[in-house]
Amino acid sequence: MADDDSGLDRVKLLAARYRAVLDRPYLASGLYALTIVPSRAVPAMGVDRRWRCYVSPAFVDATPVEELAGVWIHEVAHLLRDHHGRADRLPAAAHRDRLRVNVAQDCEINDDLLADGLALPPGRMEPGAFGLPPGLLFEAYLPQIPPLPHAHDCGSGAHGRPSPWEPADSAGGVGPVEADALRRTTAQAMRAHLRGRGDLPGGWRRWADQVLEPVVNWRRMLAGAVREAVAWAGGAVDYTYRRPSRRTPALRGVVLPSLRRPLPRVAVVVDTSGSMREDDLAAAMAEVTGVLREVGIRGNRVTVLACDADVHAVSRVTDAAQVTLSGGGGTDMRAGIAAALAARDRPSVVIVLTDGHTPWPGEPPSCRVICVLIGAGHTGPPDPPAWAETVRVPAA
Structure with a gap:
């Protein structure tokens, strides 16, 4: 049931986030840092650079809690992996097709999420759909991804370009310094999870290593x-x-x-x-x-x-x-x-x-x-x- 004027079933959405935190506690800091913004313009869920999460009320109504939990983790993964910052460093030609960049980023994330046993909604993008191997970074997938005019848009927090549902101003939300602190906190939590004999997909392990022990020139x-x-x-x-x-x-x-x-x-x-x-x-x-x-x-x-x-x-x-x-x-x-x-x-x-x-x-x-x-x-x-x-x- 909807519990605000936007028609968003906030109780269901928050229950899905709670389930994501319960199942993957090392992601708690990142997940709880996201600010919920109901939007009928966003097709499903998306994030901007300031860690605001735009949510479609219709998508929440149509998606089971288990899959919503997977989408929560998918969206915060874009921000934790600094996809928008990395997209900014791509050649100018790559910026002309933000959805293609988004698909490559989804492939980088979803192979880890599926290997981790998470449920995701139908139509998810993964490397196998393009005959590509798992475990690569999105920069390696991008040249091999064909144009897809109807691909999902995860927002500027992923591909780096403002999406139609995002506000023109950039005030509020999480700033760059706080975002870096959230990444480090999450990476430390992942290390603690591994020390406690937990397991992590290879992509998350590499990411945590890079955050805590960055490769320097x-x-x-x-x-x-x-x-x-x-x-x-x-x-x-x-x-x-x-x-x-x-x-x-x-x-x-x-x-x-x-x-x-x-x-x-x-x-x-x-x-x-x-x-x-x-x-x-x-x-x-x-x-x-x-x-x-x-x-x-x-x-x-x-x-x-x-x-x-x-x-x-x-x-x-x-x-x-x-x-x-x-x-x-x-x-x-x-x-x-x-x-x-x-x-x-x-x-x-x-x-x-x-x-x-x-x-x-x-x-x-x-x-x-x-x-x-x-x-x-x-x-x-x-x-x-x-x-x-x-x-x-x-x-x-």
Whole structure:
């Protein structure tokens, strides 16, 4: 029965949401964040970017509670997976057919929902209907989805383009910061569900991993860390009489020194033990040398120390191919760091390229240290000490 002026059977709709929360409690935060907006213009249910859920009274009347619960989960999945944000990054040509984008997104969601045993209304879109495999992201499905003029429209919360039933203003609802917090809360709840020996479809597992442990661009992180450390080291100024101050002529015979900003020296300690992979090491070494050249540090200002349990070679190289992996005994980067700091041309920045299976100095060195963990995954070695800036380079 309808219980408001719109004709919407709110009791039935809320009962369906309660069932969805009861069956999938890890989605509770997202489901309860949705604001219900009755609308006779929406064909079934749809969401906008502000987490407002538009609901057709006729659709609620015609759909069993079990299937309504599945639709609740389907719609919140669009928002949790940030489909509208991802759709914004598609090529401009893809935006001309928002319904085709929506179908690809439905395929990404519904294969997980069906694998999870959820009931969905007839006419649902799933990868098998197009001869496509399950488990892909919508960006992979999209090129293989044909135009479908009568496809379901889940709203701007899915394909990113305003639908006819959505208001022109964007005030109210859930903002971007709160939405990110809801995604993180949901991902944490999924992790807790798995720790409690529950199960999740593969798509939800991957999504939770991505939210809690996002894949970062290690090259950008490494470049930023090297540039920042070099800028910090180069910020140390000193006085020199080689170039007198510009104020000297005004002081009638008194020579004032000028300030100079010297280029820092950099030591690169390379782990050459047998556990290191040449391809990963070459990639990291190339990034380091490229950034150093970019900031004007090269030649005799860069020293490379090849080290496993001891330092075997000290050289000034400009390419990873010039570093020989000795494959010797154990691994102890303390020896390499100590040798770098004991050199006559003491470095102000030490960059350590290692797989991380090494002891570290007990006290922070008197210079900046960047630790580049090569081939490190989620179950890799323990983190370096807090005084080292750490960049993780995943295995190729």
